[in-house]
Amino acid sequence: MKRPCHRVPFFILIAAACLTGMAADSPASDQGIRTIRAMVVADQHFARQTNWERKAREVIEAADSNLAAVLGIRLEITGYRRWRHSDAMDLYRLAEMMVDSLPRQGADILLGFTLSPRPSGKNAARTDGVTIPLTGTMIRLYQGTSDQNIFAPYVLLHELGHLLGGVHVNSPTLMSPVYARVISTNLDPLNQQIIRIIREIDFARGYASLSPAQLESLAGLYEQAINAGNHETVTLMQLTEMYIAAGDYVRAIDVGRRMTVYDPRNGAVWDKIGDLHARYGRADSAVVLLEPALEKVDDPGPVHRRLASLYFRLDDMDASRRHAAMAGHLGFPVDSALRHNLDTDTLPADPKRPRQ
Numbered sequence: 467m468k469r470p471c472h473r474v475p476f477f478i479l480i481a482a483a484c485l486t487g488m489a490a491d492s493p494a495s496d497q498g499i500r501t502i503r504a505m506v507v508a509d510q511h512f513a514r515q516t517n518w519e520r521k522a523r524e525v526i527e528a529a530d531s532n533l534a535a536v537l538g539i540r541l542e543i544t545g546y547r548r549w550r551h552s553d554a555m556d557l558y559r560l561a562e563m564m565v566d567s568l569p570r571q572g573a574d575i576l577l578g579f580t581l582s583p584r585p586s587g588k589n590a591a592r593t594d595g596v597t598i599p600l601t602g603t604m605i606r607l608y609q610g611t612s613d614q615n616i617f618a619p620y621v622l623l624h625e626l627g628h629l630l631g632g633v634h635v636n637s638p639t640l641m642s643p644v645y646a647r648v649i650s651t652n653l654d655p656l657n658q659q660i661i662r663i664i665r666e667i668d669f670a671r672g673y674a675s676l677s678p679a680q681l682e683s684l685a686g687l688y689e690q691a692i693n694a695g696n697h698e699t700v701t702l703m704q705l706t707e708m709y710i711a712a713g714d715y716v717r718a719i720d721v722g723r724r725m726t727v728y729d730p731r732n733g734a735v736w737d738k739i740g741d742l743h744a745r746y747g748r749a750d751s752a753v754v755l756l757e758p759a760l761e762k763v764d765d766p767g768p769v770h771r772r773l774a775s776l777y778f779r780l781d782d783m784d785a786s787r788r789h790a791a792m793a794g795h796l797g798f799p800v801d802s803a804l805r806h807n808l809d810t811d812t813l814p815a816d817p818k819r820p821r822q
């Protein structure tokens with residue numbers, strides 16, 4: 467999972483001419499190209515344009531030769547669909563919502579396009595994207611700009627690097643966290659190794675489809691990225707997912723703990739560590755971790771939601787109901803099964819008042 471990572475400032479235009487001619491440092495061109503089936507999704511803003519399907523296809527085709535040479539993949543479009551959402555979401559939330567709410571329909575990944583009004587100011591951001599690894603990418607273009615032919619394919623290439631598990635590195639290469647530093651289609655050695663493994667994945671089964679040896683190598687590569695100073699939540703989160711896939715909850719929880727130290731205000735981190743403890747059968751310690759998190763995060767809604775189901779498991783219905791109410795109030799309602807249980811048959815009798 468990722469935070470929105472990229473902005474393309476205006477001044478990068480000067481470097482643009484170099485993009486298409488740049489030689490690729492290939493991790494994969496000698497190994498056969500993996501085909502990834504992608505469903506193209508246009509949100510209501512993107513789909514309002516005439517020929518939106520052609521516009522999406524042009525971006526993908528412009529990136530195509532680099533996809534094969536740099537990432538060792540090619541995209542096969544399985545279909546185009548529109549998707550209406552409720553707006554007022556940041557780009558990350560939008561990507562998350564897309565992958566949570568849309569069926570894959572035979573595709574491996576979802577490739578979303580959205581559109582924003584042209585921002586004001588010459589240094590305003592134009593094209594960016596966010597990615598949920600192994601699942602989906604959301605690319606945001608801006609209306610009325612002429613740079614899309616150049617930048618959109620580059621942003622797509624970078625985001626598909628994340629899709630294949632790639633992490634940010636501090637070198638002027640494709641996975642640099644700042645697009646502006648350089649437009650490069652070179653891939654650094656660490657990401658070459660990561661992507662070479664993840665290219666083998668069965669997208670339907672995710673990390674669980676990798677062998678124990680592959681997972682172990684991958685975990686080692688992510689630890690390497692973290693040790694190199696790339697201590698981003700996204701990298702830690704990917705490492706956590708990996709340990710879960712390997713069934714190693716002890717190490718997953720340890721990484722979760724490192725995330726809470728590194729990024730204490732990130733609600734997704736607390737949500738994840740609570741989930742880990744809960745899945746490991748430790749609802750009680752999950753609650754101990756999550757209660758203080760409420761004070762620390764900007765957006766406590768997801769933490770309340772997590773606490774509601776944990777307290778339910780711990781048979782503390784009052785606490786569960788309290789957190790469920792707060793979660794709903796903050797726009798993160800608990801799922802319908804829990805709501806149903808809290809409202810009806812499992813409501814405990816008040817222990818201080820014996821039944822008559």
Ligand SMILES: [Zn+2]
Pocket residue numbers: 471472624628634642643
């Ligand atoms: Zn990035």
